[in-house]
Each structure stands twice: as C-alpha cells, then as structure tokens.
Amino acid sequence: MSMTINYPLDWFFISVLFFIGAYCMIVSRNIIRLLIGFEIISKSAMIAIIASGQHTNAINLAQSLIIIMILVEVVVIATGLALIVKFHNKYQTIDIKKLMNLKG
C-alpha cells in the first residue's frame, strides 16, 4: 500500500458524520431538511465504502460501487423533491406534522 491509512480515524469521522445526519433527520419538521439529513448519511456511507476499499486494497471495486450509489441517490433526491413541490402546491405547507392529516 502506498500510504498508511488509519482506518479507526476514518471510522471516527464517519460515525460523527452519520450522527449529524441522523440528528438532522430526527429533529427537523421541514421535509427538505429530512432529505438534507439523508444526503449527509449517504455521504458517510460513501466515505466508509471508499475508505474500506483503500484499506483492503480493492479501490476499483469500491469505485464501481460508489458510481451506482451516486445514481441511486440522485434518483431518490429528485423524486423526493418533486413529491415535496407537488405537496406544497396542494397544501401550502412542507411541515411533516401536517402529513398526519392525510391518513384515511
């Protein structure tokens, strides 16, 4: 391996990033902020995949996984934001608590 990679250091920052995203998803009532938290969590997962790929000397396999993951993430974000815009056009709110009124 060309450089010394300290994977426990990676693990520390990955867990901090995951908890920041989880905090954002748990606390906020704005639906767009939920998607922002989802984005932060998926970034931490990407860093975990790339760092473990570097650690096990299989970086190209990790890259091919990351490319697929980025595509899925873009699809999820685009569809979710389209649903949010449609929801806002109909009910004039993006509060997650107001979604409770939709149960039937």
Place this chain on the structure above:
Amino acid sequence: MIIYVLIYLIIIGAAVLAVISKKLINSAIMLAVLSIGVSLLFFSYEAPWAGVFELSVCAGLITVIFISAVSLVKQDDEEFKEDRTKYKIFPLILMAFIIISSIFVPDYFMKLSGFAVYVNNSNESIGKFIWLYRGIDIIGQITILSASVFVIKHIFFRKSDTLEEK
C-alpha cells in the same frame, strides 16, 4: 495524515452548518461544500472516478435540484417551532458510541485488513470492473433511471394536456 484530517474537518464543518443554518438555501450551499470535501477525499484516496462523479453529480446536479426546489417552495421557517431541547442528549449518545466502538472495533479492522489477500485485484482497470464484473448492474441503473423519469412525469401530470386532445 494531516491532509486527511483537514479534509475531514471541512466535511464535518459543512455538515454542521448545513444542519444548523436557518435558511434552506444556505443548507443547500453547505451541502455542495460537503460534496466538494468528499470528492477531495476520494481524490486523495486514489479513487479519481468516484471523485469525478461525486464532484459533477452530487456537488453540481443535486445542488441545482435542491436550490430550484427551495425556490419553488415558498419557505416560512417561522412556522416550524422546533423543540430541540429534548434532543440535547444526542451528542452524548454519539460520544458513548465512539468510545465503545473504539474499544471493540479495532480488532474487527485488523481482521478486515486480512481480507486484502482475497480481493487483491486492484491492478485491474475500473472499466473492467464496471463493464465485466458488475455489468449486470447497468440494467438495474437503467431501470431505476427510467422509473424515476416516469414517476416525475406522473407527479407533474397536467390534465389540460389530455383534455384538449379530446
């Protein structure tokens, strides 16, 4: 090793600013900064293809989608009276998780480095991985993309398009 810590601090700072900022547009811009930091990390981990995809798609496309959605949705953040006091325990859970994992996890990481024997094929090119080993995933990607296109087409469906034809 210093450069990794600096890039990680950029990433963590951008994530914290994205969570705590009042305006949604600032959150979207901080998300772009976070993506740029992640792509820098990928470049320094000798993963240039993943870095290029991250920089062009996550820092470019997703930011544009977020900013357009935020501008379409008229924001009134005063409406959200978020009670965050009961979530003050969350950083304590984070600290406990990190301390416990720093005790138990390094053994697992030592075992993980043993896997390098089995998957030591990093000399092969990225194109061979994408098209040969994971070529069947291309079908899944095309399916996901077309599904999202149909979903968005049906979300923004306008009745006047078909009524005028009748």
